[in-house]
Amino acid sequence: MGFDVLTNSLIDVLSSGSAIFVLVGVALGLCFGVIPGLGGTTALALLIPVTFSMESLDAMYLAGGVMGATSFGGSITAILINTPGTAPNAATTFDGYPLAQQGKAGLAIGASATASAMGGLIGLFTLLVFIPIAKEVVLAFGPAEFFLLTILGLTAIAVSARGKLLRGLIAGGIGLMFAFVGLDGITGQERFTVASNYLWDGIPLVPTLTGMFAISQMIELALKGGVVAAEGDGLSRRISGIGSGIAAVFRHWTVLLRGSAIGTIIGAIPGLGGTVAAFIAYTATVQASRKPESFGKGNIVGVIAPESANNAKDGGSLIPTVAFGIPGSAETAVFLGILVLHGIDPGPSILLNNEREIYGLIVALTLSAVGASIIGLLTARWLVLITFVNVHILVPVVVAVSLTGVYVLEGKPYDVILCLIMGILGYIMIRFDYPRLTLVIALVLGETCERSYHLTMMISDNHMLQFILGRPAATILLVATVVTLCLPFARKVLERQRSRA
Amino acid sequence: MTNAWMRTGLLAAVLAAVAVPAAAEWPNDKPITIVIPYSPGGGFDTIVRAFAPTLEKVLGAEVVPENIPGAGGTKGAATVHRSEPDGYTIGIYNIPGFTVNQVLGKDMGFDLDEVTWIANLATSRYAVAVKADSEINSLDDLCSLGREAKMSDTGSSSTASVTTRISFALIDCPLTDVAGYEGSNDAMIAVMRGEVDGTVKPISSLKKYVESGDLKIIATYTQKDVLDGVSSTGSLGHADLAKFDLRRIIGGPPGMSPEIVEKLSQAFIEAANSPEVQEWAAGAGIELEPVGADEASAMMSDLSDFYSQYKDTLAAN
Secondary structure: OHHHHHHHHHHHHHHOOOHHHHHHHHHHHHHHHHOOOOOHHHHHHHHHHHHOOOOHHHHHHHHHHHHHHHHHHHHHHHHHHOOOOOHHHHHHHHHHHHHHHOOOHHHHHHHHHHHHHHHHHHHHHHHHHHHHHHHHHHHHOOHHHHHHHHHHHHHHHHHHOOOOHHHHHHHHHHHHHHHOOEEOOOOOOEEOOOOOHHHOOOOOHHHHHHHHHHHHHHHHHHHHOOOOOOOOOOOOOOOOOHHHHHHHHHHOHHHHHHHHHHHHHHHOOOOOHHHHHHHHHHHHHHHHOOOHHHOOOOOOHHHHHHHHHHHHHHHHHOHHHHHHOOOOOHHHHHHHHHHHHOOOOOOOOHHHHOHHHHHHHHHHHHHHHHHHHHHHHHHHHHHHHHHHOOHHHHHHHHHHHHHHHHHHHHOOHHHHHHHHHHHHHHHHHHHOOOOHHHHHHHHHHHHHHHHHHHHHHHHOOOOHHHHHHOOHHHHHHHHHHHHHHHHHHHHHHHHHHHHHO | OHHHHHHHHHHHHHHHHHHHHHHHOOOOOOOEEEEEOOOOOOHHHHHHHHHHHHHHHHHOOOEEEEEOOOHHHHHHHHHHHHOOOOOOEEEEEEEOHHHHHHHOOOOOOOOHHHOEEEEEEEEEEEEEEEEOOOOOOOHHHHHOOOOOEEEEEEOOOOHHHHHHHHHHHHOOOOEEEEEEEOOHHHHHHHHHHOOOOEEEEEHHHHHHHHHOOOEEEEEEOOOOOOOOOOEEOOOOOOHHHHHOEEEEEEEEOOOOOHHHHHHHHHHHHHHHOOHHHHHHHHHHOOOEEEEOHHHHHHHHHHHHHHHHOOHHHHHOO
16 A cells, blocks of 8 residues: 555656755755765754745655755765764764775765665665554564663674774763763753753764764864875776776675664664664674674775665654654654644654655655765766865865854854864874774763663663563563674684684 | 034934834834744744744734754743843743743743743643553542552653642652653653553643544543543642643743833734634644733743742652
8 A cells, every 4th residue: 555655656756846856855965965064954954944935745855855865975075085974974984984095985985875775775665664563663662672772782882893892992981971961861950061051951962973073084184184095096096996886785785784674773763863873784794794804994895884774764764753753863853843834743643644745755765865876976986086185175174164064053152162172082082093983872872871771660660671571672682782792702712612623 | 522512413313313213113123033942843943933924914024933942942041031122032931841940949041030921822731641442541540550650751850740740749649750751752652652651741742642542531631621521630629730731932031111012912812813823723733822911921920839839849859
C-alpha cells in the first residue's frame, strides 16, 4: 500500500513545477553541507520563515532536498581539507583525508557520493518496510534500550582508539564532563554553569563541533603552510579515481549494508543522530576488518562505512515521526516545526492525516540523496582543486565562514567565543595526538546516557538488570556491548594460540 | 551668544520634531517585535507566528516575530524586560514556568512582577491519562494501586512535573514522579510502553493519543466536566486542581503607557477572534482564551499567590 502512495507522490513531484523546490533544496543542502559550521539543522532553521508563505507540500520538498544533500556535501570538505562540513562527516576524515593527501581525493569522493546515495536509499527503503509496524518499533525502544545504546557508543570509543586507549579514554572522559554542564535533566539543578545563564542549556554542540574540527584544523594547516595534497602534482592526478571510487562501494557491499543498517537504527533514536551513527559504523567496520591496522591511513572502506550510515540515518529518523509524529533527529524536529507552522498538528495519526506531506518528504529525500551525489560526482574534478589551494588563502576563508555560521544559528556572540576556545583545545589535542571525535561522541552521548540511566532506575524500582533481561531489544544490546568489549581480547588470545601452534 | 541660542533653539526644535510624533504615531515608526524565548517550531513560536499576520492587519503596522532562545526561555524574557517600554518590543511568556522560578527565588535576569501584562492568548487545561487498555479507570484506581503511582514527566522543574507533584500531594495520592523524559511526547509514549502508570499533560496534547486509541483520559483538571464520560477534579471535590493550567501570555517591559497597552491588548483579542486565527487554532488543537490586560495582570498575581503556597513542595526536588 505504501508503495502505491509513493509512486503517486513521485509522479506528483515530477509532473508539477514543484520539483524546483527539491532542486533548490539540494543546492542549498550541498552548500550548507560543504561549509564547516553550517549544517542541515541550520539550513532548515533558517528556511522556516521562508516556508511560512509556501504550500505545506512544497515546504516538504524543500526540507527534503536540504536534508538529503547536507551529509554528502559535508563529506567533501571532510575528505579534501580534513574538516567535516557537518558533524556526521567527522568519521569520514579518518580515511578520507589520508586519501586526499595521497592525491586520491577523486577515489574518496566517488566512494563517498555513491555510499551516500546508496545509504540514503537503503535507509528510506527500510523506512517504507517498517512503516506498518513503526509504532511497535518505537515502543520496543525505551529508556533501558537508550541507555544501553549510549553505553555501546561509549564502548566503541575504547575500541576505536587502537593503540591509544588511554588517550581515547581521557578525551572521552573530558567529553562526558562537558556533557554534564547545564541544567540537570532530571532535577533542574544548575551544574558547572559558572553563574552564566549561557551555559544553562549545556555546552552547545554546533559551536563545539565547529571549533573542534574546523578551527583546530585551520590552525594546524596555517602553521604547516603549503597545500593539502602533499603528494602528486595535482594536474595529472586530480581527475583520476572517481570511477574506481564508485566501483569500490559495490565491491565492499557488506560494508555498505552494515553502515546503512547501523545508520538506520541509530537514526531512529532521538538525541543520538548522524555523528554517533557514522562513528559506530566506522568502528564496527574496523572491528570486522581482517586488517584493522590499515585504517586511518587511507582505506577506502573507512569512507564508505560512515558515509552510508550518515545518509541512512535520515530514513531511520523518520520512523518515530511516522509512528507518533515525534522527531528522531534535529532535522526532523525542524521539519515537524514546519508542519506545525502550516496548522498541522503532528501526532500519532500523522500518517493518516498527512500522508501527502510524509510521502512528499520521503520522495524529496530520495531524489535529494541521488541528486546530490550526481551533482557531487559531476563537480568532483573541480572540487578536488581545493586541495591545491595555498592554505594562506584557504584558512582565512574557512575560519570566517564557519564563525559566521556559528553566529547565524542562534545569534549568540558567546557561541563564537566558545567555538574559538574549542578550536584551541582541538589544536592542542591534534598536537598531543588525542582523538577529537572521541570527546565529541562522549559529549553527544553523555546527556542521553545520564537521563536514560536515571529513568531506567526509576521505572525498574532500582532493579535495572532484571528489567533489562525482561526486554528483548535491551537484552540484545547488552550482549552486543559485552561482545564489543571482549572481542579485541578474544582476538588477541586467538592470535597467541595460533602463533604458538 | 546669539549663535549659541540659535543652536540650542534649533536643537530643541529638532528634538521636538523627533520626539513628539514618535509618541503620537505609535505603531507606525518601526516594526513591532514580538520576542519568542524559544527556537522556531515550538508551541510558543507557532502561536505568535499564527497571530502575526492578523495583528499586522488590525494594527496597520509591521509585526516581526523574533526567536531569542536560551536559558530555559528566560534569556528572551530578560531581553524584553531591558527594552524601551515604547510598545515596539513585547514578548510571549512561559507561565506558570516563570512563576514557579520566581517563587523558588531563581535568578531569571528579570523580575516577573514588574512585567507589563498585555493579553492572555490561550490557556491549556491539564488531565490525567493512562494507557488505553489499562485497568485503571479513575483517580481512585490510580491512587489505590497498593504502591506509589508512577507518573512520567519532563524535567522536574517543568510545569507538568510541578503540576503532578503538587496535585498528587493535594489529593493524598502516593506518587513516584518519573521526571526526566526529553519532551512531553516522550512522556506520553512512556505510558504506552507501560513503564509508568500514567501522566499529567495538557488536554490538547493528550487528545491526539486518545483519538488514535493509545491513551485514555481518567480525569480533567477542571471545575466542571468538559469531556464526555470523564470526571473533572472539580466534580470529584478537589476544587484547587482546576487552578493548574498552561498559559500563552503576552507582556512587555515595565512602565509601558496604558494607551499603548490598551491598543495592543485590543488588537490581540481582535486577532484571536478573527476567522484566520480561529481556523488555525482548530487545526492545531489550541484552546484560545483571549483576555485583556487587566484580567491578565490579575491572573498573574493569582497564580503567584497560588504557587507560593506550595513553595516547599516545589523546592523538594
